[in-house]
Amino acid sequence: MLDIFRHRRMWRRQRDLKPAYDVVIIGGGSHGLAAAYYLQKDHGIRSVAVLEKRYIGSGAAGRNTTILRSNYKTPEGARFYDASVKLYENLGKELNFNLLFSQCGHLTLAHTDRAMFVMANRAEVNRLQGIDSRVIYPEEIKRLAPAMQVENPHATYPIMGALYHPPGGIIRHDAVVWGLARGADRGGVEIHQDTEVQSMERSNGRVTKIHTNRGTISAGHVLNCTAGWSTLICDMVGVPLPITTHILQACVTEPVKPLLDVVIVSSQMHVYISQTDRGEFLMGAEIEPWTTYRMQGTLNFLQEVTRHTLELFPQLERARLLRSWAGLCDLSPDYSPILGQTEVENFHVSAGWGTYGFKAAPIVGKTLAELVATNRTPDLIAPFAVERFYEDKLVSELAAAAVSH
Amino acid sequence: MSFLLTCPNCGTREVTDFGFGGEISARPTARPSLRELGEYNYFRRNVAGVQREWWFHRSGCRAWFIAERDTVTNEVLLTELPRGPGSPESVA
Ligand SMILES: [Zn+2]
Numbered sequence A: 001m002l003d004i005f006r007h008r009r010m011w012r013r014q015r016d017l018k019p020a021y022d023v024v025i026i027g028g029g030s031h032g033l034a035a036a037y038y039l040q041k042d043h044g045i046r047s048v049a050v051l052e053k054r055y056i057g058s059g060a061a062g063r064n065t066t067i068l069r070s071n072y073k074t075p076e077g078a079r080f081y082d083a084s085v086k087l088y089e090n091l092g093k094e095l096n097f098n099l100l101f102s103q104c105g106h107l108t109l110a111h112t113d114r115a116m117f118v119m120a121n122r123a124e125v126n127r128l129q130g131i132d133s134r135v136i137y138p139e140e141i142k143r144l145a146p147a148m149q150v151e152n153p154h155a156t157y158p159i160m161g162a163l164y165h166p167p168g169g170i171i172r173h174d175a176v177v178w179g180l181a182r183g184a185d186r187g188g189v190e191i192h193q194d195t196e197v198q199s200m201e202r203s204n205g206r207v208t209k210i211h212t213n214r215g216t217i218s219a220g221h222v223l224n225c226t227a228g229w230s231t232l233i234c235d236m237v238g239v240p241l242p243i244t245t246h247i248l249q250a251c252v253t254e255p256v257k258p259l260l261d262v263v264i265v266s267s268q269m270h271v272y273i274s275q276t277d278r279g280e281f282l283m284g285a286e287i288e289p290w291t292t293y294r295m296q297g298t299l300n301f302l303q304e305v306t307r308h309t310l311e312l313f314p315q316l317e318r319a320r321l322l323r324s325w326a327g328l329c330d331l332s333p334d335y336s337p338i339l340g341q342t343e344v345e346n347f348h349v350s351a352g353w354g355t356y357g358f359k360a361a362p363i364v365g366k367t368l369a370e371l372v373a374t375n376r377t378p379d380l381i382a383p384f385a386v387e388r389f390y391e392d393k394l395v396s397e398l399a400a401a402a403v404s405h
Numbered sequence B: 001m002s003f004l005l006t007c008p009n010c011g012t013r014e015v016t017d018f019g020f021g022g023e024i025s026a027r028p029t030a031r032p033s034l035r036e037l038g039e040y041n042y043f044r045r046n047v048a049g050v051q052r053e054w055w056f057h058r059s060g061c062r063a064w065f066i067a068e069r070d071t072v073t074n075e076v077l078l079t080e081l082p083r084g085p086g087s088p089e090s091v092a
Helices: A030-043 A075-095 A113-128 A138-144 A173-186 A227-235 A299-312 A358-374 A379-384 B034-042
Strands: A020-026 A048-051 A106-110 A134-136 A161-165 A190-192 A197-203 A206-212 A215-224 A244-253 A263-266 A271-275 A281-287 A321-331 A338-341 A347-351 B004-007 B011-014 B019-023 B050-056 B064-070 B076-080
Touching: A020 A030, A030 A048, A030 A173, A030 A358, A075 A113, A075 A173, A075 A358, A075 A379, A106 A113, A106 A138, A113 A134, A113 A161, A134 A138, A138 A161, A173 A190, A173 A358, A215 A227, A215 A358, A227 A244, A227 A321, A227 A347, A244 A299, A263 A299, A271 A299, A281 A299, A299 A321, A338 A358, A338 A379, A347 A358, A358 A379, B004 B076
Parallel strands: A020 A048, A020 A215, A048 A190, A106 A263, A215 A347
Antiparallel strands: A106 A161, A134 A161, A197 A206, A206 A215, A244 A281, A244 A321, A263 A271, A271 A281, A338 A347, B004 B011, B019 B050, B050 B064, B064 B076
16 A cells, blocks of 8 residues: 555644653643744753643634734844744754745835834834845835735825835744644654643742643643733743733635735734635734633624725625634733743743734744753843833834734 | 623713723832832733723713623623722722
8 A cells, every 4th residue: 555545643642641741831832832842853852741722723823814024123023033934944844844835025014104114114123133124115016916906096095115024924824833743743742632731839939730631740841832821821820921812813705816925914904914825815903902812703803804905905895705713812011922931930931922923933932942951041032031021121012013914 | 793881871882982991900009119010010910700991982972981891701791980089990
């Protein structure tokens, strides 16, 4: 029988939990799996369990709009996300798994003088970090996105220019989850799905026991990689977080012919648009302003996102929506993440990801793995410690990240 | 559908009529340290369950009021006007 017909598992079947691991990672999303992958790959740490309460990629990792970019506003943010995009560029080859990564280019539209000024500022910050990013004008926008209505005398938001970021693009999110899981599993990491952490015990400033629905375990280090649920996990060990949980929504149209091969974002119109490899137009908007843990979409979102998309792509007027969904986002006050050590010695967090966590997955995994292996905070993540909120030293990405992508 | 809120002045409206003011938290003492101020400004309980929170009737009477809402179901249990000076939510 030819090998290609044989059913092969991507990762090993679930066994019983062992009583102890060197590292326990809570959350089987892109961050948790990336941390597990880099722990074994960079540091040879194989006694690792990833605990996922549902199935891997069932949270934000499987609900995002798959956009990658690094044109952030602060030098700290731009440097960090650039390192992430560079890791993503090689990840498919490294994992021997096609992640369908397309660096098709990313356009952030500007509709006012003020927005043009902010774009120019971002382009300068980006270029100082060696990131390909520049301001372009309507002629070039039309060349890059010929199907988009760029000059519309009746537009609510006329297009004055855009921040063009050529290395930005889209990557298949499920493939990232599966590829990292397979890579981690082959390196000896255990992936436990349907395994929910219910409480933790803390003594002498350390997490000593983790109680799950499948038994109690202990760990040398514990990583909280649970995004929208981060507060609930941190509550179990008494670590306060400056985050709130909100829903972010997205939807897709039925497949249409290829029209658009760049990512279009408008912060003023609160919309981002790309066309998937299947031909669907993928549209996302803003988080809902109120906090919630309920992943249910709103009609208001569908009305707003389609109205704005139609202003840019009136030819989609008759396209039907195929599906829509919502995911949870853990929003931090300065729109930058909260990353690294906490007041509990062996408990580390990756939280405060708002709407930009997926694009950071590989660099979060790599830096958290280094933190665990060396007990030292890598320089790249030092600006993102939770301590900054006690000292009022914020890393404000408001202008570059407040719009989701 | 998201959910409905009942403004104590105007009655029941869609949530899009209102501005969200966040969970109600205790104000710090008269002369807070930088750390206490940081806790008040930035740290949130972010509960999964019933939360007392501020709302603002943006497209109506423009009054601030309080709601108790279950953040897991989005069920609104009650809405009321703030109780004035001395109460936990007092802004005086
Ligand atoms: Zn009212």
